[in-house]
Amino acid sequence: MDATDQKRLLREMLFARRFEERCAEAYHERQIGGFLHLYPGEEACAIGVLEKARTGSDYVVTGYRDHIHALKSGMNPKALMAELFGKEAGCSKGRGGSMHLFDPDVRFMGGYALVGGPFPLAAGFAKTIQLRGGDEISICFLGDGANNQGTFHETMNMASLWNLPVLFVCENNLYGIGTAIERSTVEINQYKRVAPYGIEAAQCDGQDIDVVMAHAEKAVQHVREKRKPYFLELMTYRLRGHSMSDSGAYRSKEEVEEWAQRDPIGIYKRRLLDAGVVSEDEFHAMDKAIQDEIENEVVRFAAESPEPRVEDIARYVYTEGGKQPWLK
Amino acid sequence: MAEMMYWQGILRAHDEEMARDPLVFAMGEDIGVAGGTYKATSGLFAKYGEQRVIDTPISENSYTGIGVGAAMVGARPIVEIMSVNFAWLAMDQLMNNAAKIHYMSGGRIRCPFVMRVPGGTAHQLGAQHSARMEKVFMGISGLRVVTPATPRDAYGLLKSAVRCDDPVVIIEHESMYNLKGEIPDTEFFTPLEGVEVMRQGKDVSIFAYNISVHWALDAAQKLAQEHGIDAEVIDLRALKPMDRAGIAASVRKTHRAIVVEEDEAPVGVGSEVMAILNEECFFELDAAPVRVHALDVPIPYNRRLEKAAIPNAGDVVAAVRKMLGR
Structure with missing residues (x-):
């Protein structure tokens, strides 16, 4: 990877971090409502894996902590922020919200609130790919908590049985909402849980984007070429709460501090500084430019966009356009 | 055909x-x-x-x-x-x-x-x-x-x-x-919306769907032959969205309504049709509408109990006769 791409990746991770921090501010200012699940600490996972996929062509789906997966898939940050502000210009026209981002134009298929719900959807995208032919793949990002749902086991079985091209990415951040993994799950190494289904799997550090990309490249290649599922477990940590209403009582300050030392942006920045790819001054200039862009373009666009019209509230319950055959 | x-x-x-x-x-x-x-x-x-x-x-x-x-x-x-x-x-x-x-x-x-x-x-x-x-x-x-x-x-x-x-x-x-x-031998499409009039009648509208359409048709035949009552049978067919206008149109003609469902009554097709009658054509009604429905029990195994839990054509006939007083 050349220096230009390395700087771009550092910028993408930093943009993700600043974007999420700005969301938290907007939430406190009550410009964003509902539930808000932020991604700081886990940036290397979504960005590292999708760097090795064909975004815009491969299908991507995830749970409710979905902002950065959407951005890396190619969603316009303005459309994302406008959605969080509940505006008509939002990626889901203000009908979805933080947990329900969609952009089928870049094949980002959502944003779902029910834990484990997207497993079968991802397998379904792969089923359509299989029927159509072609070399696209389906990529499903979910947390470790989702693996205790029935859909995990049911979908692993069918995806393997039917050779569906799905890459399952498990972002293992050690907690299912506020319950530690060893208190909820017998086998804490998630990649071992797919072995009975005959699915190849690996576990790696999710904080070092170079490690993530190396594993993701192999995983993507496996799915794309062998037309079979693969399961990649990334060991990561969220530095903020589960959502904005998290007391934090379930984990120690020491533990959070320990993981903060392994901040994916910190790790990658240090590597690029040591290699002379970027300087401290360049990094600060990059950070300032990002924050200016988020404030002056992204947030401003969201704030100034119009609300959906109440008259349109019943639109989209059913599809429109007279395509029903009995109306022909 | x-x-x-x-x-x-x-x-x-x-x-x-x-x-x-x-x-x-x-x-x-x-x-x-x-x-x-x-x-x-x-x-x-x-x-x-x-x-x-x-x-x-x-x-x-x-x-x-x-x-x-x-x-x-x-x-x-x-x-x-x-x-x-x-x-x-x-x-x-x-x-x-x-x-x-x-x-x-x-x-x-x-x-x-x-x-x-x-x-x-x-x-x-x-x-x-x-x-x-x-x-x-x-x-x-x-x-x-x-x-x-x-x-x-x-x-x-x-x-x-x-x-x-x-x-x-x-x-x-x-x-x-x-x-x-x-x-029909040629390809056709049944609409996913709207009711279908299965039997024209002028004395009472019997609203049914799925298997209860057959109970209603059997009942209508018996009512005509044995009691001189001319019942209209409407197949609701689309339960969502339900055809409010189609339901009201039949009642404007007959001024009486009975809903027949295989399901137990609470929170179901019958209660929804009742609400539609109230909202769409209350002043057209000459009698309080009636539901014929299953008993509110988990369906029992015993054949006698099972039959007792589910309505049939006879129940529809009885409900219509009671409503018309004949």
Whole structure:
């Protein structure tokens, strides 16, 4: 990877971090409502894996902590922020919200609130790919908590049985909402849980984007070429709460501090500084430019966009356009 | 025009749609090699292969979800749930994903997903194989719910459902797969909205759907022959969205209404029709509308108790006579 791409990746991770921090501010200012699940600490996972996929062509789906997966898939940050502000210009026209981002134009298929719900959807995208032919793949990002749902086991079985091209990415951040993994799950190494289904799997550090990309490249290649599922477990940590209403009582300050030392942006920045790819001054200039862009373009666009019209509230319950055959 | 059985109508619709569009596929338990519990997919496995006629493991929620996902990116799955009772297990994928994806994506993602389920009470199958779940499906925004009462509509509704861009639940009936009826030889589509007048009449409107249409027709014949009462029988057919104008139009003619449902009364088709009568045509009514419905019990195994739990044509006759005082 050349220096230009390395700087771009550092910028993408930093943009993700600043974007999420700005969301938290907007939430406190009550410009964003509902539930808000932020991604700081886990940036290397979504960005590292999708760097090795064909975004815009491969299908991507995830749970409710979905902002950065959407951005890396190619969603316009303005459309994302406008959605969080509940505006008509939002990626889901203000009908979805933080947990329900969609952009089928870049094949980002959502944003779902029910834990484990997207497993079968991802397998379904792969089923359509299989029927159509072609070399696209389906990529499903979910947390470790989702693996205790029935859909995990049911979908692993069918995806393997039917050779569906799905890459399952498990972002293992050690907690299912506020319950530690060893208190909820017998086998804490998630990649071992797919072995009975005959699915190849690996576990790696999710904080070092170079490690993530190396594993993701192999995983993507496996799915794309062998037309079979693969399961990649990334060991990561969220530095903020589960959502904005998290007391934090379930984990120690020491533990959070320990993981903060392994901040994916910190790790990658240090590597690029040591290699002379970027300087401290360049990094600060990059950070300032990002924050200016988020404030002056992204947030401003969201704030100034119009609300959906109440008259349109019943639109989209059913599809429109007279395509029903009995109306022909 | 050929006489066919209900299951043959469903099979013909599958076959025509699968032949037309390579992205139409069927999945469910025992639908392929075994040919389907009610034969409605028999022969399709040999014709279209295992990629398009898929025998699933017994994992209702996730194979439903696989169908939903496939639909979201352009395929047209027909998912069969072997018994409507098992659809409870698939409610998460059906309610949270299929029904809501188009709305919550601001209209950007369509979900042309079809679920076929035999519902209703058959013969001594016990409480966990005798559910009638129309009340559940029809309460969910974003779904379409239809129920064929005849072989013709078993064919025509599935044809329309496969072509429709919205998710559609088709509730069939375990006791009706061998029912015979005429199906036109040329391709046709039964509307997914609107009622159908099954028998014209002027004295009372009997609203029914699925198997209760047959109870209503039997009752209407007896009422005409033995009691000189001319009943109109309306097949509601589409339970969601329900045809408010069609219901009101019949009552404007007869001024009396009876609703017949195989399900227990609370929170169901009957209560919904009652509400529509109140809202649309209250001042047209010459008598308080009446519901004929199942008892509010889990369906018992014993044949005598089972029969006592479910209404029949005689109950409809009695309700009409009581209402008209003759």
